[in-house]
Amino acid sequence: MFQILKNFYHKLGSYPWFYKISGKVIPFVGVFSISLIVISSIWGLFFSPTDAVQGDVYRIIYFHVPAVSVSQVIYYSISVAAAVFLIWRMKMAGVYIKSLAPIGAAFTFIGLLSGAIWGQPTWGTWWVWDARLTSTLVLFLFYLAIIGMQSTFASRKSADTAVSIITLIGVVNLPIVKKSVDWWNTLHQPASISISGESSISSEMLIPLLLSILGVYLFVFFTGLLFMRAEISTREQNKEWFKKLSSNN
Amino acid sequence: MDFGEFNIHIWSVVSIMGFICLLLIFLPLAKIRKNESKIKNNEKT
Amino acid sequence: MIYFTKILKKEFLIYSRKSSSFIGPVVFFLISISLYPIGISNDPDILKNLAPGLIWITVLLSTLISFQNIFSEDYEDGSIELLLASGQNLSLIVLIKIFVNWVFSCLPIIILSVFSVFLLYLPLEGLKPLIISLLIGTPTICLFGALAGALSLGKNSITGPALMLPLSLPVLILGTQAINYSLNDINFSSNILLLTAILIFLLPIILFASVGALKLHFN
Numbered sequence: 001m002f003q004i005l006k007n008f009y010h011k012l013g014s015y016p017w018f019y020k021i022s023g024k025v026i027p028f029v030g031v032f033s034i035s036l037i038v039i040s041s042i043w044g045l046f047f048s049p050t051d052a053v054q055g056d057v058y059r060i061i062y063f064h065v066p067a068v069s070v071s072q073v074i075y076y077s078i079s080v081a082a083a084v085f086l087i088w089r090m091k092m093a094g095v096y097i098k099s100l101a102p103i104g105a106a107f108t109f110i111g112l113l114s115g116a117i118w119g120q121p122t123w124g125t126w127w128v129w130d131a132r133l134t135s136t137l138v139l140f141l142f143y144l145a146i147i148g149m150q151s152t153f154a155s156r157k158s159a160d161t162a163v164s165i166i167t168l169i170g171v172v173n174l175p176i177v178k179k180s181v182d183w184w185n186t187l188h189q190p191a192s193i194s195i196s197g198e199s200s201i202s203s204e205m206l207i208p209l210l211l212s213i214l215g216v217y218l219f220v221f222f223t224g225l226l227f228m229r230a231e232i233s234t235r236e237q238n239k240e241w242f243k244k245l246s247s248n249n
Numbered sequence: 250m251d252f253g254e255f256n257i258h259i260w261s262v263v264s265i266m267g268f269i270c271l272l273l274i275f276l277p278l279a280k281i282r283k284n285e286s287k288i289k290n291n292e293k294t
Numbered sequence: 295m296i297y298f299t300k301i302l303k304k305e306f307l308i309y310s311r312k313s314s315s316f317i318g319p320v321v322f323f324l325i326s327i328s329l330y331p332i333g334i335s336n337d338p339d340i341l342k343n344l345a346p347g348l349i350w351i352t353v354l355l356s357t358l359i360s361f362q363n364i365f366s367e368d369y370e371d372g373s374i375e376l377l378l379a380s381g382q383n384l385s386l387i388v389l390i391k392i393f394v395n396w397v398f399s400c401l402p403i404i405i406l407s408v409f410s411v412f413l414l415y416l417p418l419e420g421l422k423p424l425i426i427s428l429l430i431g432t433p434t435i436c437l438f439g440a441l442a443g444a445l446s447l448g449k450n451s452i453t454g455p456a457l458m459l460p461l462s463l464p465v466l467i468l469g470t471q472a473i474n475y476s477l478n479d480i481n482f483s484s485n486i487l488l489l490t491a492i493l494i495f496l497l498p499i500i501l502f503a504s505v506g507a508l509k510l511h512f513n
Contacts, residue, residue: 030274037270045259060262067266106269114262121258141460148453152446158510162445165503166457169441172499173461176492180464183471223273230277233284246285 013092015232016241022225029222036215044208051205060118062209066216068111068136074104074220075139078146079171082164094160095235097167098150099227103220105143112136131181138177142170156235298386305394315363316398319356323403326352327413338415345414346424346473349407350466353400353428354435358455360399361439362446364391365508369447375512384508385501392433392440400432416473423476423486427469430489435462437493437500444507464492 011017044062051058078097085093115133116126127133146163153159236242309315330348331341368374368391377387407424410416416424438461442454472485 041263045263056256057258059256059259063262063266103273106273110266110269113265117258117262138460138463141456145453145457145460148456149445152449152453153510161510162507165441165506166445169461169500169503172496173464176464177460180467180488183467219270223270223277226274226277226281230280230284233281237284237287243288246288 013090015092015236015239016245018092019229019232019236019242019245022229026222026225026229029218029225033215033218033222036211037219040208040212040215044205044212048205048208054122057118057121060114061205062212064111064114064118065209066213067107067114069213070216070220071104071108071111071136071139073217074100074107075142075174076171078104079167082167082171085160085164086168091160094156094164095228095231096224097146097160097163099231100224101143101146101150101163103223103227105140105147107216107220108136108140108143112140131178134181135174135178138181139174142166142174145170297382298390301387302390302394305391306397309394309398315360316402319360319399320402320406322356322359323352323406326355327410330414342415342417345410345416346420346470346477348414349410349416349424350428350431350470353403353407353432354459354462354466356403357399357432357435357439358458360395361436361443361458362454363399364395364440364443365447366443369511374508378509378512384505385498388440388444388501388504388508392436395440396433396436400428400436404428404432417477420473420477423472423482426486427472427489430486430493431465431469434465434489434493434496437496438462441500441504441507444504445510447508447511465489468492 041062045059048059050056078100081093081096081100084090085097112133115136119128120126146166149163149166150159153162233242233246327349330344334340334344365374368377377384404425407428408421410424411418411421435458438458442458445457446454468485468489472482472489475482475485
């Protein structure tokens, strides 16, 4: 068992192997994830019951919750990849960080924007300096710093190392930010606003929500593979295997 | 939800998310296609 | 040990000869402190409530001016390369550099922040937590500044500040909260302890990371 895992790890570090395998996997994952998102959104938008308190606007939950949760998961996965890159110098981890950072930023942006659009009719304001909103904003800033750092170094390896350092510092700091924002928030604001009423969610609403979360996670997997392929194809343009592979197609 | 009634909040979220998702799919695809076609062009010349 | 005291002396000499390194932040601090009453309101009641946050934000922004000083000149004249090649303990050298930078860019501002009692009508009982939280909080900010400076060496990019400001958010929150607590007669010692904990926790991590970042520029 351990041997298989070890083999898999070594294969994962190889660009040609990844490029070939991902080319085979991508169409299936893509079709599956997109159809899952479409099904869950149609279910959520048209067939799930209307919320008694918030009315139809609550249906934004089917886009807001998956986006926010996936944006945090992406950051944690990136920081694991950063540790792998710094400890074992696995080149693929650098590709992973560079490819997943824009996806994470995009979903954090979707989460912030859909939250604002949801907040406007329900709370009456677009933005509240609530603990969760603030820490999501900080997460977005970290993503921007990671993306901005990519272009400051001439050599690929230095850029990857710098980005890994930032990511790890960020993941050390994020819990501190989260906790301190919590304390800050409790002083200044009464806890009258809670973002989600998830505790009392009915199963007719819960099933499409879970489906949409699954769909978005698979979609991130799909676009992650696409971005990694694109990144590898730029990095390995002049390598023999890439020339052979692309001239065969 | 009623089909006849147009809820601007929901549909703006849907359209923005759809746009960003399409962007996330087609940006890397375009990049891969560009890199692969670059090599084919080099071989022809 | 003699080697490190020599470096410490050298750093002190460099900073004291170059007056712009410590006058810049001081001037920035004084200008912005005197602009707040003009821009916001000259009503003592409003300013009194805003004062803790205003002072902390100004200190944070004035370190943005100075953090690039920590490594940039040594990078341009090549002495960082020599330090890297010397085989000495680099994290200690970086610590010395950060410390001297803190003494020259943050300490004058902390002393000057006493004036905010007159200029921003900060109540006198808020002065003690203000000074203590600044004394403990600004080294953490200088650490972040050193990391950002080490990563963005030789480039005039926005990435340095963009990295530094979200990192220093907890320090800002805890610092202003300590002052607000003391103004409301709440015990603020827990905030000071937390600030100290953050400083001690992050000190080795950031020193290690900024040494790694410095090495990146000389592959």
